[in-house]
Each structure stands twice: as C-alpha cells, then as structure tokens.
Amino acid sequence: MGMTAFVLLLVFFILLILSVPISFSIGIATLVTMLMSMDLTPAVTTIAQRMAGGLDSFALLAIPFFVLSGLIMGQGGIAKRLIEFAMALIGALPGGLALVNVVSCMLFGAISGSAVAATSAIGSFMLPEMKKQGYDPNFSAAVTAAAATTGMLIPPSNILIIYAIASGGVSIAALFMAGYLPGIMVGLALMVVCMIYAKRKGYPTGARLPLRVVAKCCLAAIPSLFLIFLVIGGIIGGIFTATEAGAIAVFYSMFLSMGVYREVKMSEFPALLLKSAETTAIVLLLIGSSTAMSWLLSFENIPQTFSDFLLALSDNPIIILLLINIVLIVVGAFLDMTPAVLIFTPIFLPVAMALGMSPLQFGIMMVLNLSIGLCSPPVGAVLFVTCAIAKTKLENIIKPLIPLYFAMFVVLMLVTYVPWVSEAFPRWLGL
Template sequence: MALQAAILLFSIFLILLVIGVPISISIGISAIVTSFLVVPPEVALFTITQKMVNGISSFSLLAVPLFVLSGNIMNNGGIAKKLVNFAQVIGGRIPGSLAHTNVLGNMLFGSLSGSAVAACAAIGGTMAPLEKEEGYDPSFSAAVNIASSATGMLIPPSGVLILYSLVAGGVSISALFIAGYIPGILMGLAVMIVAYVKAKKNKYPVLPKVSFKEAMKVFLDAIPSLLLIVIVIGGIVFGAFTATEGAAVAVAYTFILSLIYRNLTLASMKQIVLKTAVTTGVIMFLVASSSAMSWVMAYTGIPQAISELILSVSSNKVVILLIMNMTLLVVGTFMDLTPAVLIFTPIFLPIATQLGLHPVHFGIVLVFNLCIGIMTPPVGSVLFVGCSVAGVPIEKVIKPLLAFFAALILVLMLLTYIPEISLVLPRLFDLI
C-alpha cells in the first residue's frame, strides 16, 4: 500500500505543480485523492478537514505572523539604511568593501526580519546603486546579494525554524534559534571569502577610512535596531518569554522604533497590516494542507517505506546523509523553503534520528540545504528578487553564483558531518 500511495501522492502533486496550480492547493488535492485509496471518501474528507484545522491550532505558530509583521514594519521603518551604514563601518576596509557591506547588511537585516526575500530587496536595493557607481560588475553584486540573503533564515528569529519545530514534534524553538547562529554566520563568511577573492582579482575599491568619531556615531545610530536581537532572542533563550511572546515584543519594539524614526504613517501601516494578512493567509493554508499530507503519509506508511528504501541502499551513515543532502538540494530547486520543510521533515527526520542525529542538528542541516534552493532556478524566490533589484537578467547571474554555491555546499558538508557546529551553543546554554 505504501508504494501505491507514494506513487499516487507524489505523481498528482508534481502534475499539479507542472500545470501551474499553487503549491498549497496541489498539496491539499494530492492528499485528498490519495486518502481515498485507503479510507472511504466521507471518512477521508472529515479526517483531512480535522487535520488541517488542528495543524494551525497552535500557540507557537502565532509567532510566524507576528515575526512577519515585525519584518514588514522594519522594511518601511528606515531601519535598513541604518544597518547598511553600520555594516559599511565593519567591512569598509576589506577589498570589495561594498560587497562585504551587502553580506553583513543581509545578515543583520535578515536576522531582524526573518525573511530572505525582505533582506534581498531592502539591502540589495540600497547597495546595488552604490556598487554600480563604484564600478562593480552588476552581475557580481547581484550574486553576492542573492547568496547572502538567506543567512537570516538561520540566524534567529526564523519563522522556518519555528515551523520545523512544530512538524518535528515539539523540538525546542529556543535550541533551534541558538543553534542557527554559527551556521548562519558561516554562511555569511563563506560568501565573504568568495567575494574577497573576486574583489582582489577585479581590483574593486576599498571604502575611505572612517574616523573613530564617525564610526561611533554610526554605531550609536544602529544600537536601537540591534537591541531587537538582544531583547527578543535573549528573552526567548533565557526563558523570559516564549517564541510567540517574543514575536509580539518584536512587533511592539519595531513599531515604536519606526515612529521615533518618523518613517511610519497611518497609510503605510494600513498597507503593512494588509500585506502581513495576505502573507499569513498563504503560510497558514500551506501549513494546513501540509498537515493533511503528513497524515496521509503517516497513515499509508510512506515515511517508513522511504526510510527502508534509503537504508537498503547503504548502511553507511556518511553515504545516507549524502543521499539526503543531494535529495534536499534538488528539491530546493523547484520547491520553496516553507513547503519543503513541511513535507520533507516527516520523511527524513525518522531516518536522521535512526542514524543518531539530534533533531536540532538535522533541522539546521535541512534548512541550510533549502536555503541554497531559494537561490537557484527555476523557482528560487531570492534569485528573482535579487536580479530584479539589481536590474540584471537571471542568465547573467548564474555564472558568478556558481562559486558561491560551491562555498555554501562545502559549509553544508561541514555542518552535516560535524554536529557540534550546530549543537555547541544549545549545549552551552543547557537547551539540549
């Protein structure tokens, strides 16, 4: 039954995706049709409806729309420019200074907003004209921006890690958040190393030296924005509040900060709330549909069948992890990060735990894999946004992106086979 169900489920899902049906609807329809194979239609429809409702009935899940709202307020609140100025001070004396500023800006803004697309648009939109003026190749600038935008999906707060926690069966959100710091920073450093080599080769300029007084002014300007990380993540990790309460604090803090900066109006706030509502609706329907698919897969034994199939290929842990990574990298090229986490966590997590991987370690590896996917064609959301803000055709960005992909895959292999990179901080804070 598992084989028949798997073939039917994934065939319908892929066919619907190919003909252009939205991914959440594709997931729901494929789950409903497959459920008819194993239970009577009236029972299937009742159970799937129940699973969809239960899938979004979670207090922890409230953190996602709140972090989305916080990120949208930041996009319109003048915070991005202050972070770019701060990043310029940090990376200003390295060859290819503006490229490094872009990377650091994405790491800072992405960690505050929790959105790769928002970071790519906000920081890339600010940096692209500056880099063009300084003689940077627009394709190279776009590649740097695209390759570093996803750092915020690992550096907390991250909505994707919250979703993984829920699908994985209550893995500690605090542990996942703190575990994402080193991998996220490594992702940024990998991009900076490649950018440094390219900048030296092409003799890209170094920014003029900034006086200590000017640097301190920029730093003091950025402190209110940077404090958001300290307040929210510190509060969550040390137990002052839950992830959901931390998200509410983030909304209140960014709202007050934007009012102080005088970059928020009643009209813009209305648009921010509307945009947040639309994004939340999409995410919640996706989570609900994925909950239905997860139930169908569990009921028909698909995860167990896939686990047995992979384990039958080899008993070598190194080989099995390599197969899982390769699968996720391919999946990431045609599926967005959120649905991929929701669908593949219940399939691969049992295999990972059977191999002795900690669920927190596996979650970081899974998200890192899929972060690479959102930079790649044919459906990479960050790829399209990055090319759009830089005004560069996609085909011209692919070649300079290859070196960044190679560096990121090397970091992925290190994360996969050296668990302590992800687990050292959660253990240090006694979270696992």
C-alpha cells in the first residue's frame, strides 16, 4: 500500500511539473501504478471501465446545461445589469466599488454556477472602473479573485453536484440550500475587509443615487435574479430535478439574452454551444480520470488506512478536523476542484463522519476549502484569469489577497465547527 501511494503521487506530481494537463496526469499516474501489479491490457481495460462507470450518472447531465446557461448569461448583458443593481444598493458605502465587485461576483456566480465565468464577466467591467476611480489594480484583482469563488457555494453549483455523486448520494437539493448561508457569509466577510482597506487607503465612495434611479436598476435586474428563484425554487419544491433545472436555466437564459435584452444573436449560438461542449468535455474527462484514481485508492485500502492514521493521531475532533482543513487547503492550491472532490471525498468523509460530522456539513466545508484554492497559487484558475484581465503579475496580488484569505478562513472555521451554519436551511426546509 505504501509503495502504491508513493508511486502514484510521484508520477502525478512529475507530470504536473512537466505541465501535463491534470486529467491526463491523473490517468497516466493511475495507469503506471496499476502496471506494478498487472499487465497493460487488463490495466487499460480496468481504467476504461472505471471511467465509463464514473460518468454513468444521471445527475451529471446537469453540468452541460449549467455550463451552457452560464456562457449565455456571460454574453447576454446579465452581468452589466447585476453590477448596476449592486451599484445602486451599496455604491455609496465606504469602498463602494470594491463592495459592488464582491456583490456582483456573488450574484453572477450564483446565477452562472462558475467562478471563472464570474471572474471574466464581472472583472472585465469592474477592474477598469476601479482603476479609473483610483483603486490599486492589484487590490481590485485580489477582490475579484476571492469574491468569484462564492459561486462555488451559492447554487446552482456544478461542484456540489459532483460532491453529491462522490459522497454516495447526498441530496443535491439539500447541498444547494446548505451552500447559501456559508456563501453569503464569505461575501460579507470579504466586504468587511474591503471597507476597512478602503477607509485606510482613503478610496472614494460613490454618489448616493436618487430613489428613482435605484428603483429602475432594481427593476432591470429582477428578470436576471428570477433565475435563482426559478431554478432553486423548482428543485426545493420537487417540481423538477437538478438536471431538469439545468435545462430550464438554458431556456430561460436564452429567453433573457436573445428575447428580452437582445445582446446575443442567434448566429452566435453555435459558437456558445461549441464552447460549452469543450468545457463539458474537460470537466467530464476530469471526472472520469479521477474516478479511476479514486477506485485504485479504494482497491489498495488507502482511504481506510489514512482514516485510521488520522484517528490515531488524536482523540480530539477539533485537532483532526483542523488537520483535514490544512490538507485540503494545500490540495486546493495544487489540484483542480473536480478531481480533488472525487479523490479526497472517499478519504476524508469517513473520518469526518466518525467524528460526528454529517456528509452535508463536510461537503460544504470541503467545497469552501477548495474554493480558497481556486484563488491560491500555483494552480488557482481564477487567479490567472484575474491577472490576465487586470494585466498584472501573480506575485503582485498575493499581498492584498492575504487579508481576504484570512476572512475566508474565519468562515471556514465556522462551517467546520458550527454545524448550524451549513445545516440550518436544509433542516428548515425539511431536506
């Protein structure tokens, strides 16, 4: 078992250092490790079977739908209206533009279900505007990168669907509702940091808008915000499944972007379909290869061995859960969220449950943990997208990110040690 884990990790990290795509790194590392105990043909056959089995899930059909709806909304003028809505509500507070950035990322991330989409859509507008108003471009980029990750917690979220599958059947509806309060808490924590930073730096506040203008901006944003109530309300009410909700999200986003706002032309739709197919293929390849690696780990009894090791370290749940969080933070800095969830859920979930943590609470803790990794070097996808938009270097935004990391870590500790934070909404709704 020890040699298996050593070879698996060694090959995987060597491939990562050589800039091999993560999905291929996982698959090749799994194949090389399996070749230690079997011939090439059965090893390849086993991996193919496990990959196919990992993708044979009805719940995964929701992912291409939510990916496509996010792309349509990204081009459909929805981001602009959400920014205007946030500006009307909180633009006059200290650090107004930074707060607008956070709220806009939260809203767009919740609607699109994608941190990268929120970074691109909101950052493309907000970063130049904040620079124009005298904000430090590196601080602005750090705020965008951190705030965009809230879309991983606030539903609809593709990564919560993947966790539901990896955990063995946790209710997607319950996970969606469990993510609301932690996601909002992360946003509020980031806003507190932004207000303190803005006051210390003397950044300008926006003008207080007339009530008539505020009302106009709110009305303009209602059709976009209604998507959240349509999708989540339908799932919670038992009207449709998460997969059906994804299809409805596509049709509604098409209706808004093409019929109401008229910012997406029918001629542009094939390109959006192609882009969504590419993104979906990448995600599904990650899921398939990660499922194969997860099976290998289970076959070698690595999750059970690691669980026994952790439980033997201490009988104090606080210490063990802190160790799990530290490991996941490190994992999130090097590994994409999808394979991280699929590989580490079978390893850490039994430990968490042995300590009295519900699969629901653990799922939110894990996703929040890995969300921090999305905006952390060296692999954080959101971080690199933000740097490209802000036209700055990665090392320049690390310092302003530190207080934002701290704010996210505080919320992570609350999620870890206070079950009510993630379980209150699902219990209230009887999920």
